[in-house]
Amino acid sequence: MVGVGGAFDFEVQVEDISKLPVTLKFAYQRPWETEPIKTLDITLNGANSPVVEDNVENLPVVNENTASDNINSILYLSEADQKQEIVNQYDNKLEQDEILTIRLDGNPTTGYSWILENANELDGVILLKNGEYKQTNAESGMVGVGGAFDFEVQVEDISKLPVTLNEADQKQEIVNQYDNKLEQDEILTIRLDGNPTTGYSWILENANELDGVILLKNGEYKQTNAESGMVGVGGAFDFEVQVEDISKLPVTLKFAYQRPWETEPIKTLDITLNGANSPVVENNVEYSLVPEDSNENVVYENLSSLLYLSEADQEQEKINQFNVGLGQDEYLTISFEGNPTTGYSWILENANELDGLKLLNNGEYKQDNNESGMDGVGGTFDFEVQVEDISKLPVTLKFAYMRPWETEPIKTLEIPLNSNSSLVVEDNIDSVIAVPQEGGNFDITVTHGEIFNVVLNGNPTTGYSWFLEDADFLKGVQLLKDGEYTQDEAEEGMVGVGGTYTFEFQVVDLVDLPTLKFVYRRPWETESISTAVVTVKSDSSAISAEDNAVSDSPRSVVYLTQEDCGNYNVEVQQNEIVVVSLEGNPTTGYSWTLANTDSLTGIKVLKYGDYEQKKGKEGMVGVGGIFNFEFQIQDTSALPTLKFVYKRPWETTDPVNTAEISFSTN
Incomplete structure (x- = not known):
């Protein structure tokens, strides 16, 4: 129908x-x-x-x-x-x-x-x-x-109407449509939908840098009404500001949606507050390609490439025949034939995930010329991108043809955009280990801050892929790329071609370096057919005196389950390292934090709440883990008591669990 x-x-x-x-x-x-x-x-x-x-x-x-x-x-x-x-x-x-x-x-x-x-x-x-x-x-x-x-x-009765941003509206291009002009002493509430039971919360990253406004609410969480016993229900985080000095506006609020134990958010939003009589600051709008008084026959010098897809060409197998190669700063326009009088439109599903590209035109519709009074005429949807960072290519554009009130498209197309250079030189890669498909044992010597790649040969058309074991428990290095696959060059139409899997790491701690184990297996099987082990070693000449002092120091470990929490005393000596590990589950929204960070004397904080998730079955969610705190004793004459609390960051009620660690000398 x-x-x-x-x-x-x-x-x-x-x-x-x-x-x-x-x-x-x-x-x-x-x-x-x-x-x-x-x-x-x-x-x-x-x-x-x-x-x-x-x-x-x-x-x-x-x-x-x-x-x-x-x-x-x-x-x-x-x-x-x-x-x-x-x-x-x-x-x-x-x-x-x-x-x-x-x-x-x-x-x-x-x-x-x-x-x-x-x-x-x-x-x-x-x-x-x-x-x-x-x-x-x-x-x-x-x-x-x-x-x-x-x-x-x-x-509802609150001081001002909030700017409510549900999940669908949490996009920078939508936020940029608001001018947010405020009067002196005016109050603005910004309400951001989110679900802390996943571990994610909205935070205001520059809360301590807001000149001209007072922060009245900093992410106060309100859960959506739900039936009794229902779990995993989301809600909204409220941020409320008041204009204290209108002459200091505009001010930009920088929001991030992330887990407290992770360093990178999955969403960011910049919301600029303007004074009522000041010019509006448009964060990301640099220029418009099409002047308002232009006509359809204008030719733009910066339009480098055009990919026109008629209805007959809108098939993935035909798209796969194109090799779209672009240069730095080059423009590409993709035009899709379509007919919105049927209710359908072409949309770019991953418009907010185009790393290395700038989206200049997002599905602008142009109707075909037709006789006066003629209805039901189709036209084209135009998408235009510009290459901002060629080193980030290839990037795949994911398009869908669908009605806005329906959840499933009737057509989807993926168009990969490649660099027109045969090889992009990545200056920041210091070392590369090339691993054959049969695996083996390898060593690499690194310095602090160094970036290195482990590149493993494989062929996913056989069902096998390379995986990094215990990727969630890496110490001393940060995982930057997790097995990105690149197919080897091959003649058009050739199938079964292999390629390489790239794992990229950066050294963050020379004292505690890992041994990396890679396995080559099918994802539905438990046994691997090849194994590669890379032992990461430190360059002894690059280790600072402070690092040596830490590595040579005696260590004490206090491991507390939820049931074990209470008051404990640890005997310590000068320069001793004390590790406090507390079990918890941030998928419930709860995290372990140190309540008295402002009154710590005689110790140095080396790690603060680094979270390690426990192993679970593949696809299993809600798995808990451990929050790790690490300290070094620097002055035994002025030792503090560490006060840990287990609570949700948006709640003002008492914590559901506490632990106190005091110190004494030998």
Whole structure:
């Protein structure tokens, strides 16, 4: 069944009833056109405030079959009711925290959708649903059936409407659409969706560097409502700032989504706050390739390559015949034929993961020329990239052709972009160990900070791949590349060609270097057919006197399970190393931290909460591990008591476990 329409839901909640009335401005239009064919203004009034227009006070039409417990009102507008004079008959009086769903009939198979034009300007209400589409039930084979677009809003009582960024909106290009202009003393709340049960939390990296604003809330976590006993439910992290000195704006807030025991976040967002009368700082917008007054026949000197894919060419086997080689700073435009009047559009699924490339044009649609009044005409979706760092190539662009309200595309295409140089020289690689497919034993001598590669020959077309054992428990080195595969050059059409697996490491600690063990096996088998062992040794001439002192020092280890925690005393001597290892499970959101870091005397902190996950079966999640703290005794006359707490970083309640380690001298 094709061409079936449905419903678009918009849902809002009253956040601050004192800010009402608020007018919602809706438009029914195609995304590639600038003018809508319908507009509707719907005014929301406070329950105790005067109604803006002298309208009847009938409640909105409630559809009992779709109303849920937390929805107080539903305003349903069929196509026949989508007229301003009919909308004006509703007073839409809402209570504090009340939720209103606005459901608008429409048919996106024509290319038209209902949108809320002022979604980013709703002061006093929270937008819970922004045009969620629901298709109408239809008989098999029936085409062109419409549905409805739902919009839902709610009111909650806090100082200011927060900038709420759900997971789908946590992209820099979306954040850059907000100007965030603030007045003196104004308060802004930024709410970031996240799930700390995975171990990840949103943090404000430059919280101590905010000149001109006061930080009122620093990642306060609120869990989403869930059924009793339900685990793994996410929520939102709230950050609240107040303008203290508007003359110091703009100020950029740097957010990161990461696990506390890892050094690299999986997401980052920069949100710039501007003064109400200052120019807006647009973080990543450098220039526009297409001037507003340009025409379609403009030829750009910087357009180096064009890949045009007609509908007939949109097959992966045909794409694989192209070798797209690009130079430093070169531009590439990829044009896909498509027809958004069917509801389908081409999107770049990994637009936020293009390392080494700048995305200049993300699916701009251009309709084909057609006779006046002709509907259903297709066109092209244009994507343009520029090579920023040729050493990062190859990069694969992942495209999908899908409807925005559906989860599965009807077409996908992957286009790899390669360097046009036969070999990219990586100046930062100090040493390379080449390992044949049969493996063997190898030694490498390194210095602090050195980067080295282990390159192993293999052929994944046989099902075998090289794996690094105990990759999560490496000491002394950091893993930079984990078995990146590169196929050997071969004639076009040749199959079964082998290549190399590259593992890249950087030396971070000469005192505690590992022995690296690589195995060549099929991922579904437990036995390997080849093994390679690389022993990493330190260059003795590069070890500092301080490193020698640490390596020669006596060591004490205190290992505590969750049940063993309590108060302990350790006898120590000058220069002794004390390791405190505490069992924990950060996938629950809990971590071990040292509560009294500001009052440590007589010792030096060598490691702070380095996390090592325990081994688990492949694919097993929720596995715990160990938080390691390491100290060196420097002054036995002024020894502290170490106070460890096990808690979630966003909670203000007492920790669920504690441990104290005191010291005494021999």
